[in-house]
Amino acid sequence: MTVNSRPARPVMLGQNQYGKAENRVVKITRDGATHHIKDLNVSVALSGDMEEVHYSGSNANVLPTDTTKNTVYAFAKEHGIESAEQFGIHLARHFVTSQEPIRTARIRIEEYAWERIEASDANSRFIGADEVKHSFVRKGQETRLTQITYDGERWEVVSGLKDLVVMNSTNSEFWGYVKDKYTTLKEAYDRILATEVSGRWRFNWTDDEQRMPNWEKSYEQVRKHMLQAFAETYSLSLQQTLYQMGARIINNRSEIDEVRFSLPNKHHFLVDLEPFGLKNDNEVYFAADRPYGLIEATVLRDGCEAKIPVDLTNL
Ligand SMILES: O=c1[nH]c(=O)c2[nH]c(=O)[nH]c2[nH]1
Numbered sequence: 001m002t003v004n005s006r007p008a009r010p011v012m013l014g015q016n017q018y019g020k021a022e023n024r025v026v027k028i029t030r031d032g033a034t035h036h037i038k039d040l041n042v043s044v045a046l047s048g049d050m051e052e053v054h055y056s057g058s059n060a061n062v063l064p065t066d067t068t069k070n071t072v073y074a075f076a077k078e079h080g081i082e083s084a085e086q087f088g089i090h091l092a093r094h095f096v097t098s099q100e101p102i103r104t105a106r107i108r109i110e111e112y113a114w115e116r117i118e119a120s121d122a123n124s125r126f127i128g129a130d131e132v133k134h135s136f137v138r139k140g141q142e143t144r145l146t147q148i149t150y151d152g153e154r155w156e157v158v159s160g161l162k163d164l165v166v167m168n169s170t171n172s173e174f175w176g177y178v179k180d181k182y183t184t185l186k187e188a189y190d191r192i193l194a195t196e197v198s199g200r201w202r203f204n205w206t207d208d209e210q211r212m213p214n215w216e217k218s219y220e221q222v223r224k225h226m227l228q229a230f231a232e233t234y235s236l237s238l239q240q241t242l243y244q245m246g247a248r249i250i251n252n253r254s255e256i257d258e259v260r261f262s263l264p265n266k267h268h269f270l271v272d273l274e275p276f277g278l279k280n281d282n283e284v285y286f287a288a289d290r291p292y293g294l295i296e297a298t299v300l301r302d303g304c305e306a307k308i309p310v311d312l313t314n315l
Helices: 051-055 065-078 084-098 121-129 215-232 238-254
Strands: 023-031 035-046 102-112 114-118 132-137 143-150 155-168 193-203 257-264 269-271 285-287 291-298
Touching: 035 065, 035 084, 051 065, 051 084, 065 084, 084 102, 084 155, 084 215, 084 285, 102 285, 121 132, 155 215, 193 215, 238 257, 238 291
Parallel strands: 035 132
Antiparallel strands: 023 035, 035 102, 102 143, 114 132, 143 155, 155 193, 193 257, 257 291, 269 285
């Protein structure tokens, strides 16, 4: 087989990366009869000296994507999965430090949470616990996310979540907005505020020498502050609520410098019941799935630079 030479015409290779995407890895840790589950979807993207494989087909610098998949599974055994962030850091460090041509590793991880199934009263007496130690139900709420990027010197860890649906059934208004000849929206003084939170937060941990955050605790705390801000803000707009959610995180979590949210306004429209001779006293709503207002913003610690991409679907 002939190996193609670099094209004579000035056609240049641009950004490139490769690796195995969506490696589903489930790790069971057995602590006697009590089992623990980590359920991840890990995507590896490597970049570096990869011109030749594109120009001539020489694979001399290419660690196969199949090997990157195997590494994910082997690392689950060798290092365990303490947190998605910790696992991603191990992988990124390994690829960059073990392969000379690989300069940057980006590891993206989705984590699916499981919770223990409650034991029946009879079984609970028998096993001496309220929960079955090896039986789980998938938590139907959010998917936890992280992205680790390492270039051999500096780390960037951006974590977050998606698909977390929340609702306030009161304490939300929307009025005083611009009205032009196309405006039909009625001002609302007591409306439902609902959204499906997609959020990302960037840690200020950037190098090995600095103390690493406790990733599991950080996630739980960020989630708690974010939800409390959503619940406790008397909202005059979803924009105001978003800012409060971000500010609450920045003010309470010193390990985080930047937060970005993408919040679809899940509109709930009061149904006109008058044709049926009924009064709708803010009780019956039509939950519209589209179109939806889409409110997106970054909240930053003062003096910090925004680095999370504007479009969260790109992260
Ligand atoms: O919280 C809101 N922000 C808006 O910008 C907006 N626009 C709109 O029609 N409804 C809403 N609600």
